[in-house]
Amino acid sequence: MADFQLIKSLKRDQGGKIVLLVMDGLGGAPISANGPTELEAAATPTLDRLATEGALGALVPIRPGITPGSGPAHLALFGYDPLTYLVGRGVLEAVGVGVAVRKGDVAARGNFCTLDSGGRISDRRAARIPTEQAAPLCARLATIELPGVTTEVRHVKEHRFAVVLRGEGLAGDIDDTDPQQTGVPPHAAQPRSDGSRRTADLVNQWIAKANTLLEGESKANGLTLRGFASDPALPAFPEIYGLRSACIGVYPMYRGLASLVGMDVKEFPGDTPEEQLAAVARYWTDYDFFFIHIKKSDSRGEDGDFDGKASAIASVDAALPRLLELKPDVLAVTGDHSTPSLLKTHSWHPVPLLLWAPATIRPDRSTAFGERACDTGGLGIFPSSDLLPLLMAHALRLEKFGA
């Protein structure tokens, strides 16, 4: 991982502009013997030119063989050791639907459930009630008032929602209320430490009021809460690296992660790669670092849609000239993890990395951007969390260590 103390002691206030372009789930695999991967199959004339001028490598998001979720995979790209800096499930769920989780907040994941006449859970997922029925219930829960704190409730999907408590002196060291079985009532919220006692009391008050509001519902007449978590208090990215940092992403989860590390999360019209890169152009002078997150490569991989994933990659390539017109000093194109359409899910395979930095690069022999070239590229195979210092170096933003 990036050694934050070292970086902080060496960082310069000035230097080049850095763009980290993340195609979610970029890494792939062949679907026929010795065939191309999605990235190798994609039409990427601009990326291939950048690969020729730059150097390739491959990133290990967590540890060899470990398949990452999006949260830890992104933290690693930002330089945080994902096994050290853990973001609780409740926080991820909340930021995933666009609820900001700030220092001192406590977040949890919620499930609607069905309770029988004795208050015992008969269906842990309330028959997976559809979004159109669940969303109004969440709006009803959002009206609950508690002494001294504010609450935010946001529907996620079907029976799932996120809830955030906000106020002084809260702590999220609280057991799940979900007993993980039917035939028994939900647990009360139990603090695991004295510091969480008041928060657990407030949660239990909230649950009591929620149950009253849900009385009479046929399916969703109860709820359980899981994954209580506080803001992870991550060291601030802009301070570690001395970079004015912006996130140009569309999906709430990635915008939320950027916000957790202290980047400015920008609003912009549209959601295509072109529109995202247009947004970069709009904010170009205001920031030193841009984190651009493209979702579609991962989604098509999860669908098992090899050609769709290749097209998603090609569409980013097609938009790239607009970014290059801005003359970034350092451009890294990579992914948070691999999502081979072969496996239809995240995987542990190292993630292709293209590093382009016209003023400072030592090129390798690569002539195209693809997994085979990256796995044997001049940058080697290294942990994702070592990427940011390398980008800082190429932007001439780090002083020499020692005399």
Place this chain on the structure above:
Amino acid sequence: MADFQLIKSLKRDQGGKIVLLVMDGLGGAPISANGPTELEAAATPTLDRLATEGALGALVPIRPGITPGSGPAHLALFGYDPLTYLVGRGVLEAVGVGVAVRKGDVAARGNFCTLDSGGRISDRRAARIPTEQAAPLCARLATIELPGVTTEVRHVKEHRFAVVLRGEGLAGDIDDTDPQQTGVPPHAAQPRSDGSRRTADLVNQWIAKANTLLEGESKANGLTLRGFASDPALPAFPEIYGLRSACIGVYPMYRGLASLVGMDVKEFPGDTPEEQLAAVARYWTDYDFFFIHIKKSDSRGEDGDFDGKASAIASVDAALPRLLELKPDVLAVTGDHSTPSLLKTHSWHPVPLLLWAPATIRPDRSTAFGERACDTGGLGIFPSSDLLPLLMAHALRLEKFGA
């Protein structure tokens, strides 16, 4: 190294079958300028096909530049950091000659020596008395009885033997009795901690009885003991990885190491690669993981026999189709360390690795199994102790980390 807590938290109960085929001392070097290595020279049509379909890499057993013994080299392959998990020399000597060392046992290496009339050592190795003279002496020592413990004595080679004490409350924190010089008597066994006091007393009783039994011998009329060690209490391999694990090996040392980490060490007829792979077939349905150990590649390397080592490798290749008929999901072919016939001994050179996993592999561009291809292969150069998590991943035996 493999992060055992992480692996344990992510491991699945189900998944593919994994074969780890270790050719001892596999790594080699050219004996003429730009000539082939032993592996590159060997006729290996099947391994070359697997290399084409799979991916290559190279393993660093301990740390760059560090030449490993067989013990730490194998522990690393099993995922144990060899600098953290130390197996005492006494234990290695004992398991090396087929004495099981179990929890609570204390083992030591023994040397016959020659004592002068004053009880001082005149020859620390008893003129390296031949095995035919030393083995009966070991049988004599095996008759020694001690209060409350049993003992096992096994001849190793020439003047060397192994002794194991077995019973309640033993501890191996005891200094060597070998003074490492002549002209002085052997030391008494000295405990280094209170917990080892009783064991040291027992050892001294054993030494006194042994000296009586050796009285009258012209060369081997005394002995020294070194490397006292308890069972290293290694975390159990089958529990860390959730793998029903079998060792198909011929040599006692490697069978002993497998047993120390909790694998089932199987009996089978014969000792050729064909017969070893036939044994794998016999036990195929009973296990998830097979550790196959082939010794001859190392022995020929130690002999400085380039062609012999290449032949030993070729004979494994010839037997491989039998293994492939079993349709393993993941097959890793590698070594514990390098033993270039050029150097006639173990070396620090990274060890060739071939990873074949038809359902999950991302192939590199390799078309043959050899050191040059491995050192620049798509899997990169990485610590041996990171191999097992990678094999687990390819067997789809690890859950995702984080959301």
